[in-house]
Amino acid sequence: MRQTNALQALRDWSTPGRRADLVAAAWLEGETRVAVLAEAARTTRHTIYADLKSRGITPADRPKGTPMTAITIDGLTGAHLDTEGTTILEMVRAYAAKNGTDGIGDFESNLVRLSYALGAYNLIAAAQAAEQSARRDRDRALHLVELQWEALSTATAWHAAHHAYVVAVDAARTAIATWAAAARAAVDAGWFPVSQAEEVYRERILTAGHPPVERYDLDVDTESARLRDALDQAHEHRARLAGQTLTAAPTGAAR
Incomplete structure (x- = not known):
């Protein structure tokens, strides 16, 4: 069962759009620094902007800390x-x-x-x-x-x-x-x-x-x-x- 769950988690990570979901979730939890999101996701700022846009989030509208x-x-x-x-x-x-x-x-x-x-x-x-x-x-x-x-x-x-x-x-x-x-x-x-x-x-x-x-x-x-x-x-x-x-x-x- 544990092996099955581990493999399922791995498959879930590779599901198209999964990274964008996680990026959006982090943004909605209050982490609105694009550079930090890019570091965490091991990707580029350009990709983070695209991920956010794909989930209906406009970075320019970020709340001011x-x-x-x-x-x-x-x-x-x-x-x-x-x-x-x-x-x-x-x-x-x-x-x-x-x-x-x-x-x-x-x-x-x-x-x-x-x-x-x-x-x-x-x-x-x-x-x-x-x-x-x-x-x-x-x-x-x-x-x-x-x-x-x-x-x-x-x-x-x-x-x-x-x-x-x-x-x-x-x-x-x-x-x-x-x-x-x-x-x-x-x-x-x-x-x-x-x-x-x-x-x-x-x-x-x-x-x-x-x-x-x-x-x-x-x-x-x-x-x-x-x-x-x-x-x-x-x-x-x-x-x-x-x-x-x-x-x-x-x-x-x-x-």
């Missing part, structure tokens, strides 16, 4: 609860002027809980957005290492191509370290500190259409060490192969 900004509900962000206390007090006074004091305690408590939940959400969401961006850059950097190594097989200017590979390895190490720092910050951001804040998150923030956040349970040090060790081991093995190539090359070759 914006950094994660604090969300606001009922005029509150929770960024600084002490400062926002003045806003809450003004809202309570306005409520009292319109409705009297009946129910004013619940009204004020709900505003405080909302502000507290918004403060936690904005902190968590910003940290997780930064981690996910760094993760994408990390994965792209690791993929570029493989592309640069493969390019050596057919490179006419071998030394220049090898240097590009070495630079890609160094960039991948940096990308892993950058991701690890962002991941630690996301883990440190934690979760909603009290159950009431989590309830407000589900009842007010999610229902307002804001993106969900998740509990981060990630051993960053172990994962970053695994990625770095795998990169270094592969690079050491490839360095030995490259050394054999240089040794065997005639004088004046591989330039």
